Amino acid sequence: MDPITAVDLYWRPGCPFCVDLMARLSRSDLPVREFNIWEDDEAAARVRAVADGNEIVPTVFVGGHSMINPSFGEIEAAVRAHAPELLAS
Template identity: 65%
Template sequence: MDEDRGEVVLYWRPGCPYCMKLRFRLLFTRLPVRKVNIWRDPDAAAFVRSVADGNETVPTVTVAGHPMVNPSHRQLLAAVREHAPHLRNDQG
């Protein structure tokens, strides 16, 4: 999704324990994250399917337009360092 360029977008759905865990961990990073509920946004759900082998696997995250399916907290922060260092706030 072109509007994801330059930011971190977390695609999630209600009830997903992996989404909740990643969202909780991100609270302590002070990293600006736009959250998109794929159950409320059909275009977002279609995007997730396009990068997750046809599945609605969440969390899916884009970092400056680079998609990551079910990334760990560490993988997400490494992607921020590589693709969007302007977003860093000493998040570790």
């Protein structure tokens, strides 16, 4: 399995939940990769695969663990469980 190097955030323009989560993540020390599902067909397909065929955002992946519209606390918990190496020491 490839090492986890970042939290993957899937979003789209006009999504207020995405904006809020992006702002909170930007204030953290977590590395984040952002994917706009309206510009990236593969990103949209990945979201649909975990959201019963829907394009629900924000969707976040920590390695193979997916979360739909998670709180920052849920993301932190997933990082602790699945990718503790992403936490600042």
